[in-house]
Structure formats: C-alpha cells, structure tokens
Amino acid sequence: MGAFQARLACVLCLSSASWMAAALPGRNPFRIDQSHLTPSHRQTRGMGLKVTGSNFTLDGFRFLIVAGTMHYFRVPREYWLDRLRKMRACGFNTVVTHIPWNLHEPKRGQFIFTGNLDVMAFLFLASEVGLWAILCPGPYIGSDLDLGGLPSWLLQDSKMKLRTTYRGFTKAVDHYFDELISRIAPLQYQYEGPVIAVQMENEYGSYHLDKNYMSFVKRALMRRGIKVLLMTADNGKDVINGHSKNVLATLHLKNIRKETYTKLSSIQGQSPIMMMLYTTSSFDMWGVARHFQDSNVMMENVRDMFKLRFSLNFYMFHGGTNFGFMGGATDLNGYHPMVTSYDYTALLTEDGEYTSEYIMYEEFFSQVIEVPESVKPERIPKTAYESITPTHFLSLWDVLPYLDEKIKSFKPINMERLSVNQGNGQSFGYTVYETSITRGGYLYSGNHVRDRGQVFLDKQYIGVLDHSTDNLAVPQNQDKKKAKNLTILVENQGRLAYGQNINKERKGITGDIYLDHSPLRRFTISCLDMTTNFIERNLPNHWKSITPKTRGPAFFLGYLKIDETPNDTFINLEGWNKGVIFINGKNLGRYWKIGPQKALYLPGPWLQLGRNEIIVFEEYKPGLKIQFTNTPDLGY
Structure with missing residues (x-):
C-alpha cells in the first residue's frame, strides 16, 4: 500500500464492492465501462449528475469523474479543439474551466463574450469531442490570476470587502451574474448541454470572512437558473468553513488527513469523494527556480485514488499562457509575480505538445476506464524563424506627450482610482508619475510603490523602488534655483491571487513618497496600460x-x-x-x-x-x- 493510500485508508468503507460488481471482467477487476456516458452518445437525457450514496450517477448509471482543467482564456481560440481532442484521447471524460470576471467585464457594464472569451463556443466544442463540463463561475476563481479573477475597478471603493456580502460587492456580482448566467444556463445538462456541475466560488474555507457569503452565491446562481449539481472546493483543513448546506463538498489535495473525511461525513453523510484539485505542480515566479513534480509519485497517488473510487480533476491538464498581464502574484515568503508561461508542468505543454506524463496516463486510463475510441491529434509544427534586427524606436519621453487623459494631482493616486478608461481606473500595465524637485537627498517610498518603480531625474535613470527597496539616493542639484523633473515609472507586476490581503491590493503609488522628510507634491500622472x-x-x-x-x-x-x-x-x-x-x-x-x-x-x-x-x-x-x-x- 502506497503512502497516499495508507493516509486515506479510513475511507475504504466506500462502496468499492458495488463498483467492482459494475466493473468489466478481464485483467483489471477495477475497469469501468463509461463508454455510453458522453454528450455525443446520449440520445436522451435522464436525471443528470447525482449523488447516490457513495457514488456519482449520471442518468442513473454509476459515473466516475475523470476531469482535467483547461482555461479557454489562456489558450488561443484556434487551438481549443486540438487541446480538447487531446484531453479526450488521453481518457478524460470531463473538462473543468474557470470563468474570469475581470476579463469578461473589464469596465463596469461592458461585457466581452467573443473571440478568446467566447466560453459558450468552448463548451460547444467540448461537447462535440465527447467531454462533459464542470464550470467554475466564481465570482472569485483564484486560478493564479490578477486579483484571483476579480475586476480591479472594485477596488475604487476604499471600503470594499471582496468576497463578502458587503453591498458594494454583491451589487457588482449580481450585475455580472445577470449577464454571465443567462449565457451558460442553456448549456446545462437539462437542456442537452455538456455542463453537469457548477463549482461555487473557490476555496472559500481558507478566506471565510463572512459566514453568509456562500449562501448568497448559492442563491445568486440558483435564482438565475443553475439547476445542475452544485459543489464547493476546499483544502482539507478548511472543508467545513467553505461548505454550504445541500451543496457537495469536494477537496483540494492539500492538508488532507484522516480527519478530513470525518469532517466530510459530519456535514454531508455518505457521499462520493471528489478530488477537485489534484495539482500537477505550481505556477512559476520571476527570479525563483522552476517548479517540478515527481511524476512517479503522482502516478502512485492516482492509482490509489482509482482503487478508492475517488473522482478527480487534474489541475492543470493544459495550462497555456498568461498572455498580456493576466497573471497574478503570491505574497508567501515575500511578494512574487508570476512568469508569462502557465505551462504548470501539465500533461500538455504550454504549446500543446504531448509529455511523457500524458503518455503514462493515457496508458493507465485505457486499462481502468472503457471509453469510446478517439483520434489522437498530430503535433502542431513549430518553426525557428530567422532572427530580426529592430530598426526604429520611440523613447518613453517621446510617447508621454501623446498619452490621453493626463491627470494633475496634488498627491499620488493609485492606478485603480485614476480617472481613466471611462471612470474605471487603470487595471494593468505601467503608470508614470512626474513631479519637480529643486534638491537632492533620499527618496523614501514607505512601501507605497507597487510593485516596481524605476526612478529618473531629468530622464536619467537613478534606481529602483520596489517591495524590497524603499529608499534611493537622488543626486544633489548644483543649481538650486532650477527645478529638475523626477519621473517614477511604476509597473503593476500582478495583484495577489489568493489570501485575505487581496482587499488591500492597490497598484501604482499608493501613498506619499518622501524626499528626505518632505512628501512630494504636484504630480502629473499618465496611464501606460499597454492595451x-x-x-x-x-x-x-x-x-x-x-x-x-x-x-x-x-x-x-x-x-x-x-x-x-x-x-x-x-x-x-x-x-x-x-x-x-x-x-x-x-x-x-x-x-x-x-x-x-x-x-x-x-x-x-x-x-x-x-x-x-x-x-x-x-x-x-x-x-x-x-x-x-x-x-x-x-x-x-
């Protein structure tokens, strides 16, 4: 018995015998026939995904969820079908995807559900290749995104309490859900769509600032027509705090102990175990060694979960890319922003290539699950184009005069509160702060530069202010009667994706900057959002x-x-x-x-x-x- 299986031995009382009775005869007594339970094979629809004792059932048949997470917004739309076919060919029967509020509503009341954000088209493709879908609409989704997928314009309210029943937050959620749920509700199982379950929020047990919040999310989903099975997802120690009445609690593979299953039993009785987040690795951070996972340990864990008849979801099956500025950050052991790649050492690489782990799981799943045969897509060709030499440039100083919506302010203003983008503030990119000084000394930021500020004196670089450096020497002015231009180019490197500190997240310059002991005043502020x-x-x-x-x-x-x-x-x-x-x-x-x-x-x-x-x-x-x-x- 492996270490993982030993740790979970207390749940062997799950009805393994009933599963074995349904298994196909042959070399593997645990082999399960689910070949008839796919969107493309079901000619009629019955009761959908249900909890029946210690099992999931779909249309009354026992059903083991073998899912993988893929984010449509991190993958070029032209490659959605390729990646979904590869998921199906590996043996997965369900795709899990999160829906990022900040990308779908970048400005208040302005919604985007087209192009790479056409989640409805993504779900249609999933159904076409024979995959069921579990949706995670949030409103908070985590997913290592800037502010966990919440829009930054929420932070214009200085009293904002994210992920609570604070009126300013719930009003915005209601408006967003009015738009989102009307689009995804028709794709539920009951209407012959692929969506068999919806996850409410994400790991709320570790946040848990408002005991009424999860009930609010549940009502918000149900009154807009969500009828499929609802789930919550939390790590082992927080499963009770994140639970909502009459909602199936699922687990993230973190802090799992024997008592975790005692807690589960106490809140929902006999139920199937769903490992909603079985992580392949973790995201990579700038300046930190790349993360890797031991594939042999992972395989052992998955084998043990199949023996115990756990349903599971690989996070990530395919990670994709943090295009633009969508990646978030963590403040564990200091502030660390994410790299652009979201490869995540997943079963498919960032560019969709098969990995050795993919081949390993493809072989394993073929032994334990009976699924319809599917064609495995060929690899996508790559080209190393000839190097090119840049020929022209525009300096920052050439561009600044042409920027729209320059703001004059006595004090610094953080980017979320800037009067730009039709009053929605600045979400991403860089912000330029300019002021005049007549002497040198020491700049002191008071940790108000978020996240990284390059400092220039009359266009000459003099240093950086960031999370680890809060002071900087400024050369003395030889002609004290002549003012010099002090410019701070501040980069938002990504808002925190997790934790209670997201309520404090503001970017740009968030408070006073001092020259010696005097606060700097009279700023010209420019938005360099790089859209x-x-x-x-x-x-x-x-x-x-x-x-x-x-x-x-x-x-x-x-x-x-x-x-x-x-x-x-x-x-x-x-x-x-x-x-x-x-x-x-x-x-x-x-x-x-x-x-x-x-x-x-x-x-x-x-x-x-x-x-x-x-x-x-x-x-x-x-x-x-x-x-x-x-x-x-x-x-x-």
Whole structure:
C-alpha cells in the first residue's frame, strides 16, 4: 500500500464492492465501462449528475469523474479543439474551466463574450469531442490570476470587502451574474448541454470572512437558473468553513488527513469523494527556480485514488499562457509575480505538445476506464524563424506627450482610482508619475510603490523602488534655483491571487513618497496600460533610427516576414533585459532576464503571411536582435 493510500485508508468503507460488481471482467477487476456516458452518445437525457450514496450517477448509471482543467482564456481560440481532442484521447471524460470576471467585464457594464472569451463556443466544442463540463463561475476563481479573477475597478471603493456580502460587492456580482448566467444556463445538462456541475466560488474555507457569503452565491446562481449539481472546493483543513448546506463538498489535495473525511461525513453523510484539485505542480515566479513534480509519485497517488473510487480533476491538464498581464502574484515568503508561461508542468505543454506524463496516463486510463475510441491529434509544427534586427524606436519621453487623459494631482493616486478608461481606473500595465524637485537627498517610498518603480531625474535613470527597496539616493542639484523633473515609472507586476490581503491590493503609488522628510507634491500622472488599442492608436508615428547609444525605457520596432503558412514559434530575447512584447498589436506577455523563463510562446494564429509587426517595450537596454526558436525554454 502506497503512502497516499495508507493516509486515506479510513475511507475504504466506500462502496468499492458495488463498483467492482459494475466493473468489466478481464485483467483489471477495477475497469469501468463509461463508454455510453458522453454528450455525443446520449440520445436522451435522464436525471443528470447525482449523488447516490457513495457514488456519482449520471442518468442513473454509476459515473466516475475523470476531469482535467483547461482555461479557454489562456489558450488561443484556434487551438481549443486540438487541446480538447487531446484531453479526450488521453481518457478524460470531463473538462473543468474557470470563468474570469475581470476579463469578461473589464469596465463596469461592458461585457466581452467573443473571440478568446467566447466560453459558450468552448463548451460547444467540448461537447462535440465527447467531454462533459464542470464550470467554475466564481465570482472569485483564484486560478493564479490578477486579483484571483476579480475586476480591479472594485477596488475604487476604499471600503470594499471582496468576497463578502458587503453591498458594494454583491451589487457588482449580481450585475455580472445577470449577464454571465443567462449565457451558460442553456448549456446545462437539462437542456442537452455538456455542463453537469457548477463549482461555487473557490476555496472559500481558507478566506471565510463572512459566514453568509456562500449562501448568497448559492442563491445568486440558483435564482438565475443553475439547476445542475452544485459543489464547493476546499483544502482539507478548511472543508467545513467553505461548505454550504445541500451543496457537495469536494477537496483540494492539500492538508488532507484522516480527519478530513470525518469532517466530510459530519456535514454531508455518505457521499462520493471528489478530488477537485489534484495539482500537477505550481505556477512559476520571476527570479525563483522552476517548479517540478515527481511524476512517479503522482502516478502512485492516482492509482490509489482509482482503487478508492475517488473522482478527480487534474489541475492543470493544459495550462497555456498568461498572455498580456493576466497573471497574478503570491505574497508567501515575500511578494512574487508570476512568469508569462502557465505551462504548470501539465500533461500538455504550454504549446500543446504531448509529455511523457500524458503518455503514462493515457496508458493507465485505457486499462481502468472503457471509453469510446478517439483520434489522437498530430503535433502542431513549430518553426525557428530567422532572427530580426529592430530598426526604429520611440523613447518613453517621446510617447508621454501623446498619452490621453493626463491627470494633475496634488498627491499620488493609485492606478485603480485614476480617472481613466471611462471612470474605471487603470487595471494593468505601467503608470508614470512626474513631479519637480529643486534638491537632492533620499527618496523614501514607505512601501507605497507597487510593485516596481524605476526612478529618473531629468530622464536619467537613478534606481529602483520596489517591495524590497524603499529608499534611493537622488543626486544633489548644483543649481538650486532650477527645478529638475523626477519621473517614477511604476509597473503593476500582478495583484495577489489568493489570501485575505487581496482587499488591500492597490497598484501604482499608493501613498506619499518622501524626499528626505518632505512628501512630494504636484504630480502629473499618465496611464501606460499597454492595451491593443494603446499600441495601435496611441504610439505616435515618429519612429527614430536606433543607434548604439539607444537606451530604454523605449519601444523598439522590427518586422518578421513570413512567406509560408505561419507556425508556432518562441521568442528568445537573449541580450535584452526586461519588458513586454507585442505581436501585430497583441500583448504576448512579459520577459525578464532573471528567469526562469527565457523564451515566450508565440502561437502561429497570431502571425500572418507577409509582414508581422513586433514591438518590444524594453525598460533598460535593448539587445541586438530578436531571436526565434522552435523549442520552449522555461528554465530549470
């Protein structure tokens, strides 16, 4: 008996015998026939997913959920079908996906459910390939996203209490759910859709600031027409705090002990065990060694869970990419922002390649589950394009005069409260704070720079203020009668994705900055949010030729010419330092020489025949070339 199985031995009283009676005869007594329980095979619909004693049933038949998580918003829409087919071919019967509020409602009352955010189209594709779906609509979803997927404009309210029944929060949730649930409710099982269950919130037991909150979420879902089985999901020690009456409690594989199952039994009696988050690894952070998981230990755990007839969900089956600025951060052992890749050492790589672990689970599932045969997609070709040399640049100082909505303020204002984006504040990117000083001394931030501020005196770089550095020497002014321009370029590197501290999350400059003991005053503040609209409309057409002395912060322009059908590739900015890459106006994500990630994934569908515009916003010193490779480099 393995260590995991020994730890869970107390739940062997689950009705394994009844499962064995339903198993197919042959070499494996635990083999389960579920080949008739797929969206594409069900001609009529019965009772849906139910809890029947210690088992799940679907249409009255015993059903083991073998799920994998995939986020549609982290995968190019053109590759959804490929990734879902690979999931089905591996032996999975269910896809789990989270729905990010901040991406769907980036501004109050302005909703996006098209393109890469067309969750309805994603679910239709899942049904077509024979996968059921479990949805996690939040409102908070975690998922290692900026603010856990909550929109930053909520933070304009200085009294905001996220994930509670605070009126300012529940009113916004109601408005969002009115739009979201009306779209996903028709895709439930009862209406011949693929959705068999909905997870309420995410790990609320570890947050637990309001005992009435989960009841509010439950009512909000049900009165808008959610009829399928409702679930909660918490780690072992918090399962009771996160539970809601008449809702199935499921587990995340964390802090699992024998007493965890005693707690489960006390709140819901005999029930199936669903390991709603069986994690393959963890997200990677800038400046920290890459995370790995022991695949042999994982396989042993999965074997044990199958013997115990646990349903399970792999987080992640396919991780994808934190395109743009969607990635969040953690404050465990200090503030750490996420890298651009969300590879997560999942069963499919960031670019959709099969891993050795995928092959291992494909073989295992074929032995224990009887599923319809499906065609396994071929690998997607990759190309290492010829390196290109940027030819032109625009410095930050060239761009600032053309930025819209400059704000004059006596004191610094954090980015969420800026009067930009139709009153919704600034969500992502950089914010520029400018003021005048007549003397030098020491700048003291009081930890009010969130998260990383480059400081310039008359356009000359003098240092950085961030979470670990709160003071900086400013050179003395030789002519005390002449004012100098002090500029702080502040980057939001990602809001916290977890924990009670999300209520305190504000970005930009969040309080006073002092020169010696005097607070700086009279700021001009500019929004540098790096959206597609910004790249296409706000950059002035005054590009200059690059010289050996050209430095950042600046935008560097180059062109990639493609003569054949574009393929996936990876951009390696060796020799560059830190910044953001844009491909044909789309924000590919952040790069940073401190690693661990060294190359950024560029999907082929983002490229086009002929000329492709590449713009690199480099904060320090540019490299000589933009290089391409056909293999990822996520570090070690």
